[in-house]
Amino acid sequence: MSVEVLGDLFRPIIMGVLLGGLFALIALGLSMVFGVMKLINVAHGDLMIFGAYFAYALMTAWGIDPILSLTMGIPLWFGLGFAIQKYIMSRAFGISMEAPLIIAFGISLILQSLAQIIWSPYNRGLEAPYALGYISLGITSVPRTYLLSFIAALVVMLVLREFLRRSYLGKAIIAASQDRRGAELVGINTGRVYAFAFAIAMATAAVAGVFFGLTFTFTPTSGVGYLVIAFGVIIIGGLGSMLGTFIGGIVLGLTQTLSGHFLGAAWQMLFVYLIVFVVLAVRPQGIFGR
Amino acid sequence: MDVERNMKVSINQSRLILPVVLVVVLAVFPIIGTPPAWLLYLFHFFIYLAMANMWNLLAGYSGLTFLGPAALVGLAGYTLVIVTWNDLPFYLGIIVGGVVAAAFAALIAIPTFRMRGIYFAIGTLVVPEVLRNVFYVWKPIPGDFIGGGAGYMIKGIEGLSLTEFYWLALVTGIVSILVMRLVLRSKLGLGLAAIRDSDRAAASSGVDVFRSKLYAFVIAGFVMGAAGAIFYIYQGNIQPKEAFAIKWLMYPLVATVIGGMRTEEGPIVGTTIVVFLYFLLSKYGQLSLLIQGVILVIIMLLVPEGIVGFVRRKTKNYQSILQLATRR
Numbered sequence: 001m002s003v004e005v006l007g008d009l010f011r012p013i014i015m016g017v018l019l020g021g022l023f024a025l026i027a028l029g030l031s032m033v034f035g036v037m038k039l040i041n042v043a044h045g046d047l048m049i050f051g052a053y054f055a056y057a058l059m060t061a062w063g064i065d066p067i068l069s070l071t072m073g074i075p076l077w078f079g080l081g082f083a084i085q086k087y088i089m090s091r092a093f094g095i096s097m098e099a100p101l102i103i104a105f106g107i108s109l110i111l112q113s114l115a116q117i118i119w120s121p122y123n124r125g126l127e128a129p130y131a132l133g134y135i136s137l138g139i140t141s142v143p144r145t146y147l148l149s150f151i152a153a154l155v156v157m158l159v160l161r162e163f164l165r166r167s168y169l170g171k172a173i174i175a176a177s178q179d180r181r182g183a184e185l186v187g188i189n190t191g192r193v194y195a196f197a198f199a200i201a202m203a204t205a206a207v208a209g210v211f212f213g214l215t216f217t218f219t220p221t222s223g224v225g226y227l228v229i230a231f232g233v234i235i236i237g238g239l240g241s242m243l244g245t246f247i248g249g250i251v252l253g254l255t256q257t258l259s260g261h262f263l264g265a266a267w268q269m270l271f272v273y274l275i276v277f278v279v280l281a282v283r284p285q286g287i288f289g290r
Numbered sequence: 291m292d293v294e295r296n297m298k299v300s301i302n303q304s305r306l307i308l309p310v311v312l313v314v315v316l317a318v319f320p321i322i323g324t325p326p327a328w329l330l331y332l333f334h335f336f337i338y339l340a341m342a343n344m345w346n347l348l349a350g351y352s353g354l355t356f357l358g359p360a361a362l363v364g365l366a367g368y369t370l371v372i373v374t375w376n377d378l379p380f381y382l383g384i385i386v387g388g389v390v391a392a393a394f395a396a397l398i399a400i401p402t403f404r405m406r407g408i409y410f411a412i413g414t415l416v417v418p419e420v421l422r423n424v425f426y427v428w429k430p431i432p433g434d435f436i437g438g439g440a441g442y443m444i445k446g447i448e449g450l451s452l453t454e455f456y457w458l459a460l461v462t463g464i465v466s467i468l469v470m471r472l473v474l475r476s477k478l479g480l481g482l483a484a485i486r487d488s489d490r491a492a493a494s495s496g497v498d499v500f501r502s503k504l505y506a507f508v509i510a511g512f513v514m515g516a517a518g519a520i521f522y523i524y525q526g527n528i529q530p531k532e533a534f535a536i537k538w539l540m541y542p543l544v545a546t547v548i549g550g551m552r553t554e555e556g557p558i559v560g561t562t563i564v565v566f567l568y569f570l571l572s573k574y575g576q577l578s579l580l581i582q583g584v585i586l587v588i589i590m591l592l593v594p595e596g597i598v599g600f601v602r603r604k605t606k607n608y609q610s611i612l613q614l615a616t617r618r
Contacts, residue, residue, distance in 0.1 A: 040408045040411070040412060042411075088587065088591065091591055092590065092591070095590070095591075095594045096594060097407070098349070098355055099590055099594055101355060101408065101411060102543070102547055102586065102590050103586075103587050103590050103591065105543065105586070106544075106583045106584075106586035106587035106590065107583070107587065108583075109540060109544070109579060109580075109582065109583030109586065110580055110583035110584060110587070112576075112579070113576035113577070113579035113580040113583060114576075114580060116575065116576040116579075117575060117576045117577065117580065221535070221536065224415070224419070224536050225419055227415075228412065228415060228416050228419055231412045232416075266423075266426055266427045267423075267427055269419075269423050270420060270423035270424060270426075270427065273416050273419045273420045273423060274420055276416050277401070277413065277416045277417065277420060280401075280405055280409060280412065280413045280416070281401035281402070281404060281405065281413065
């Protein structure tokens with residue numbers, strides 16, 4: 001009997017782990033901005049969804065492949081992030097405690113209504129011929145999009161890790177996140193570093209948006225829910241650790257697929273949000289956190 | 291001196307007379323044949339005013355950046371459904387809705403008050419998401435074709451017209467203003483102000499931090515819930531997607547910040563602008579929200595104290611200059 005149950009469980013477990021990769025990919029940018037600037041960018045989910053819409057626009061207008069469209073999406077989002085931090089967010093810090101939160105909320109409001117004006121409130125999705133159907137993983141088969149997202153998450157994480165470890169800018173970002181004044185004392189322009197950190201976070205949001213759009217359908221207001229999930233991922237995984245972020249993503253991914261498996265699809269998001277809430281209430285510093 | 295004192299007395303009297311006259315005028319609006327469209331604007335104005343006032347009480351005066359008003363509104367709306375489907379009168383639904391929302395606020399206060407700053411903000415943002423999913427699967431009134439994503443009709447409101455909706459909203463709006471005045475002038479208000487500036491300093495001077503925040507939260511919960519229930523009486527139906535939507539945070543937040551957080555008049559000014567924009571641009575769909583977002587960002591960057599705070603600062607400067615010039 002146990003073999004049968006396990007055999008049944010293989011699929012949701014593998015799907016959950018793969019989905020966790022996507023969640024981690026979404027959370028990556030949020031975690032970076034939070035870690036460096038101690039700011040939760042409430043517009044992160046909407047910026048991610050907007051990335052999906054950008055790819056959707058290119059796909060429907062000129063038939064450009066969603067993943068290929070990232071060659072435009074990543075630089076554009078990078079520039080957008082740089083501009084948001086340099087011209088808006090950097091000023092918000094000096095105003096009051098809640099100013100950055102409210103301004104990010106304003107940006108989220110602008111993005112949501114722009115998406116509704118341009119693309120209507122209906123469900124949209126990204127399509128690519130290689131992302132259709134299922135792929136066999138030996139024991140079970142999973143949707144190709146899940147595997148693609150997982151691979152993308154791994155790639156982005158490895159690239160980001162090497163960048164933070166090896167490049168001057170990466171080291172400067174880590175230094176500024178550990179001790180702002182100390183970083184300034186050794187000659188790091190923290191204002192500039194913050195802008196780059198935000199820009200990089202936005203670039204990962206563009207990537208996350210495309211793979212999210214390939215995996216699920218989205219509406220202009222989808223961002224809020226995934227902001228919450230991404231926040232849950234970094235709370236569970238703790239700040240400043242890529243591995244932790246990955247584990248956090250997998251915990252929530254497994255929560256979603258396993259509760260869907262045992263109780264039905266209608267219950268799965270309920271459990272994901274509940275877990276986020278419980279973790280926030282019990283251990284706001286994170287389970288794997290420092 | 292005498293003239294000055296007389297002026298003060300007359301100012302105090304006019305301060306009382308003006309609001310009373312205003313309320314009476316607003317109350318007779320539906321009887322004297324005001325166009326229905328105006329009543330509709332004012333209905334929305336008063337509902338959102340109540341929400342904005344309570345959001346100001348929490349975020350502006352109690353240091354609780356509460357991002358989950360939708361939870362209270364939605365719960366009160368569904369309470370209204372349960373009450374009216376059990377053949378009980380709708381006004382009972384408003385009161386019970388407010389009570390349920392207040393009780394729920396007390397319930398989530400226990401876990402969420404442990405969270406600080408941004409954690410509290412996101413923690414309360416999760417709550418409506420949880421509840422929305424609860425109401426997708428849980429049917430408070432079982433049956434086919436109702437509940438879940440399809441939602442419910444509100445029963446027992448067939449005899450009501452815009453006039454009654456308007457009066458209900460007017461009462462809620464006025465109650466929310468009075469609640470703000472009472473709370474801010476009470477010991478609770480002083481304690482909240484101390485907590486907002488520094489909760490440790492407040493605690494060491496004998497303010498019960500948890501209890502003060504809890505009272506503010508429960509009061510706001512009741513008023514927000516009642517306002518939400520009245521809105522759903524007007525709307526006539528409720529679905530999880532819309533009841534727990536982010537718009538219930540958007541309007542109070544935008545109105546409060548534009549008008550001026552931590553000022554009593556701020557939400558009134560802000561709600562006027564928000565509702566005006568909403569109806570002015572209703573033809574263009576989401577355009578009013580886009581503009582509200584832009585205004586929100588600009589106001590926060592340029593005049594973070596909001597319109598009322600800005601005007602107050604400017605007139606204060608002006609008055610002090612005037613005083614310097616006229617004295618001696």
